[in-house]
Structure formats: structure tokens, C-alpha cells
Amino acid sequence: MRDIAAARRWYAEKMGLDYSSTDVEEANMVLGYSAQNAYLYLVKVTGADRPDRTPGRPPIIFAGKLMVAREYLSSRGVDVGPVPEDAGGNHFFRFRDLEGNELEVCQES
Numbered sequence: 001m002r003d004i005a006a007a008r009r010w011y012a013e014k015m016g017l018d019y020s021s022t023d024v025e026e027a028n029m030v031l032g033y034s035a036q037n038a039y040l041y042l043v044k045v046t047g048a049d050r051p052d053r054t055p056g057r058p059p060i061i062f063a064g065k066l067m068v069a070r071e072y073l074s075s076r077g078v079d080v081g082p083v084p085e086d087a088g089g090n091h092f093f094r095f096r097d098l099e100g101n102e103l104e105v106c107q108e109s
Contacts, residue, residue: 058102066107
């Protein structure tokens, strides 16, 4: 993130994440792969520097109630994408944060 303070405000406003929060009660959303050890790290970058990324493979946020999670974000002004199904039968949608970083919200089948 180029502006950590702005990112913290955005993630708090749009996703309901406090500085020490790891879930959003209304949507049963959990960041990361484990509800017990979930963290969102905001890393400051400068200039054109960006961490290595695999194109088309954004970080995944797992949601127990995908459509509630989608509505939660949409109602806060986040532009959310459609809800396709992957080859494994999981449903998901993608959105971008304030700096254009793509994230995916997935409900496992």
C-alpha cells in the first residue's frame, strides 16, 4: 500500500475491520486460511515497487455466507464483481481495494 493510513481507514470503513479485527460478523467473513490465526498485513510500497504477484490469483477471503458478504461490501460502496462458480463448485466474487489491489471472496461448496 502506498498510503497505510488511508488503507487502514478503507478496510475499516468498507470491510468493518478494526486494527485488531479479523472478522465481519454480519457476513461471517474470515481473512486468510484459518479462523484461529487470520491476519491482514498492509505493506508500504513506494514508487512502482509492487510485491511479486501471480496474475489472476488474488488473496482469498473465505465467507460462510457469500451473498451476505457481497451485499455487505456493495452497501459500503465497493464495486463487487459477478458470482461465478469454479471447477470445484465453489462460488466467489472479486473486488478491488482503494489502490486497485484485487481480492477474492469465496464460499467453499
